[in-house]
Amino acid sequence: MADLTTNFIGITSPNPFWLASAPPTDKEYNVRRAFEAGWGGVVWKTLGEAGPPVVNVNGPRYGAIYGADRRLLGLNNIELITDRPLEVNLEEMRRVKRDWPDRALIASLMVPVNEDAWREILHRVEDTGCDGVELNFGCPHGMSERGMGSAVGQVPEYVGQVAHWCKKHSNLPVIVKLTPNITDIRKPAQAAKDGGADAVSLINTINSITSVDLDLFAPEPTIDGRGAHGGYCGPAVKPIALNMVAEIARDPATAGLPISGIGGVTTWRDAAEFMALGAGNVQVCTAAMTYGFKIVQEMISGLSQYMDDKGFTSVDQLVGRAVPNVVNWKDLNLNYVTKARINQDDCIKCGRCYAACEDTSHQAIAMSEDRVFTVKDDECVACNLCVNVCPIEGCITMERMAAGMVDPRTGEVVQDEYANWTTHPNNPGRCAAE
Ligand SMILES: Cc1cc2nc3c(=O)[nH]c(=O)nc-3n(C[C@H](O)[C@H](O)[C@H](O)COP(=O)(O)O)c2cc1C
């Protein structure tokens, strides 16, 4: 088994799987059980200022999107930060950290944009022995209406300012948790870095309305006939999160800034993808809420096995490995020519590929009277739609044409060398390399 020990901004944990700040990390009982199950660290449910705790709704706080097999794909919530007293949370954190010194324990914080408020909370959490703080600039509902959460994360100047205060008033490593509810994720990441933050974590939840009750004419979850937008998470948000992580990892202004990857991580493979795109570790919420804490054991064994297969002895060998291969469209090789291939032995003759290609792509699949489906190479543009709609995994594959062959669609010889849009004859702004 490969060693999964992770050192993220000086915080060590036995594996890169942390629970994100959310209900799974809301209290001592949960966190102890999470550590017993094997989680490498937790970001405690976000703490607010001392005084009367926040008040949650008493009606439903979740909505969901399902796949055809009712597997949960997306979760929407209107929960606020912790509604338990600050002193209780701090005391529980102190006890848990004392008993689990090898696990990472991070305090998630959200207080008003006011230096005194941040100084006060930092001093109190430092006293628990926790390993670092995560600044919740991401929560997009409820708290944002009060000028906190994503209301801060959407203004890079505030992000940088609060990160600066936190570095000034605490010796703890500072992670800035970013909101995806912004046009360009690189801006707040840069501001966090400029403010002195040690790392960023992303994504927090995405503004969402999951569904509308068509009898009540109100968004769901519905509270007494009304609904509010919530925060979306779970497997459905992973592609958005992966892209944002990659944007930060490959931007020269933020390259090298440590990233904690969050958003839809459900399997070891999801985690490995985040890490390959530059995340030093991952955080998980919805998967734990759906399947329970023991899901981490599959993640640990799967990642270990993968690393063994690859010959990686440390997670550092995985982190960022895919970043150089994330490029702009203009840098893609236009001489890479493929055609769809249907494996007749696997085909169940459902006809989905035919319908998709015939009606919405390039009329490149032929259907015989006895429902044998074949690709017309002289029409196939290799869009991959048939692969994506085919219900049998691996039944349709994209096969590369060797250099020197003639593409029957274009009549042109497939070239060996790499050539992209920047030098293409149709590009009026092409480089004058020739
Ligand atoms: C019910 C619920 C409550 C959450 N509360 C917090 C919170 O208090 N602080 C925070 O930073 N993120 C909070 N989050 C966001 C998660 O930490 C995480 O960023 C998000 O759910 C994406 O990860 P996932 O796709 O693994 O769920 C919450 C998420 C859910 C579902």
Ligand code: SF4
């Ligand atoms: S790859 Fe696209 S164009 Fe080619 S057969 Fe499939 S759907 Fe049609």
Ligand code: SF4
């Ligand atoms: S979608 Fe797949 S299984 Fe269905 S007919 Fe096409 S190749 Fe066969």
